[in-house]
Amino acid sequence: MEKHLYNSKLGKIFWFVQRFGIKEIFMKPLRIIFAPLIIKIKKRKRFIFDKKEYSLFYSKYNITWANERCVEIPIILNYIRDKKMKILEIGNVLSHYFPVKWDILDKYEVGKNVINKDILDYLPSEKYDVIISISTFEHIGYDDDKVGNSSAKILDVLKNLKRNCLKPGGKIIFTVPIGYNPELDSLIKNEEIDFKSQKFLKKFGKSKWIEVTKEEAMVSKYGRPYPYGNCIMIGEY
Template sequence: MTNLEIILTSRKLLSHFRKISKEKGILHTTGVGIDRLFNFIYYKKLKRHNSTFSFQGHKYNYFYSFINSTWVSERSVEIPIVMEIVKKNQGKKILEIGNVLSHYFKFEHSIVDKYEIANGVINQDVVDFKSTEKYDLIVSISTLEHVGWDETPRDDMKIVRAIENLKSLVRPNGGMIVVTLPLGYNFALDKLLKDKVIQFTEQYYLVRISKGNEWREASWKDVQNAKYAKPFPNANAVVIGIIYG
């Protein structure tokens, strides 16, 4: 972890625990902190001997961060895959849908998040967001599954419109959209994928294989009936979709 990442993590943690302390009291906050710290140390230090996974012929380190407990969720595999692509596009025009990466990394990019209030975040619905410029890279980490699904009234087709809007924002002839989505969370999304209403230029899958949050690459046949939070907590299968401009 770089000095910058340590500073960012420390600031985020301090803000997070201050908020919990105000809401639930110092004793609750202390207990939560100790429990999370123990688990973080276990995954970050004790499991380092088995801390890599394979994706598309490359080995990645699992991403363990105290922020949002990435060591127990799909974030541990989504973030390293997406950040590898981000690094290859440094200096280009990058858009992120859903404020995820800025919690862990500092790099120049635009962020659209309808709900999260933070410096530099554009609070706008992804289906309505427009830009006069085209983006070289658009990324979204486990965000689009909430679009239309966790809204009132529910709109099962809104995610389709969201993806179409992203296509209009990416630079033609060289731009790229990279989206990760958990399976089993949004039943409408699962059906849209099965029926090929939502299609990516390239589509890959990862499946969780252990309580210790280990993952392996899989086929659509392996993941098409995946359940969310069963048999393991959080996502048990993830789709990585790529669309080229």
Template sequence: MKYLIARVKFVWRTRGIPGILLAIWRRIVFYGFVFPYSMAGHLLARRFRKPKQPDFSFRGRTYEYLYHPHNFTWNNERTVEVPIVWESVRSAAENGKRVLEVGNVLSFYYPISHDVLDKYERGEGLINEDAFYFRPQGEYDIIVSISTMEHVGWDPPDEPEPEKIRGSLLNLKRALAPGGEMIVTMPLGWNPEMDKRLFSGELPFDAEYFLQRIDAKNRWEEIPKGKARGSRYGKPFHAANAIVVGIIRNP
């Protein structure tokens, strides 16, 4: 509710009554048309859009594309982000390691038991704190984040703070146990300030890997950093056309 009120205030302040009416109309369209389309689209996508080769490669490993009705994964970057991150989370959980997820994403696709840090979303077991100020009660062996950090210090209701993403990553690094690892996926082109800092080397990643969408069937391939530079969000394909998978380690 707090997040909803903040959103309404932001829209009122920046767009006035027309903005409020547009937001209401979008909700009507979503629940009346988009959600039913999501379920139907999921079934049709699995039958007609799934590539003949249902796998993709990343860092020498093979993953299966994710097809799921939540968030239309057959037509965006979730189809690769979630499998990559989930494999690490699943393996860590099976070995009794402590896991923290920043941004509540995986619970929409799999049953989870790990801690979830999400500033705005409300729900059982969610930690409603800002990643920039978060102080955990203990250390984590693995921290993951799927398409969340690009919103930090950029999207409303937050005020623009371009440096906040770097500070948040450094703060989260302090929560890593010795030998721990953080895996962060972010779409390119959504937050130009994030992109600028990523390609200038200002973000505290120890390693960076990039994937690019290559066709309308939502197939992806790993590419070098230089090829990812300048990727646009929403062009030529829907949503992200390239993503970064950033790794931060605590030696």
């Protein structure tokens, strides 16, 4: 596993302040401390995505009720209900909430079933039926190794996944927050990623998420007016 600011305490603090603001240094620990109480009393609201109704997902880990994880997790889980599918997850997210049996590709994080390789170099012995990713693509070339252009690496990653990792007819499903990585936003806005489909969910109020148009989504700000992602894209590639 390579050394990286994610694995350095001081480096991680600096990165956190840079990406989320100094206020969150104090607010996030408070949310974690009061998580059991908040989850217990907070009403579990529902949202509509692609004409299907879901419940918001609340967990103490990564304070999901306060960020975009509350909608990303139930949406992605809906895509992998078929237990016979061979699945690859890009970025170690779902194993923090559920026992998982699929492969996880994460360059830095150590864990069960986690393969510590760069996504550009990954060549599996057997290809996958579906590749999923929750709020990971925005970090590619932007947080992991800020050298050159993030958008170029993201496009190369998608090409590698489709060519070398995905079975014919397979799907790549990923979510990203709008407004976090301006280079990725530009790819989405200018239609430089050949999506089969893309949809957007925007936050209106502390627990209200509504599907919006691309035009409405792309003017969203990260961290404003609510902490963390205020709008996400769900793309099928």
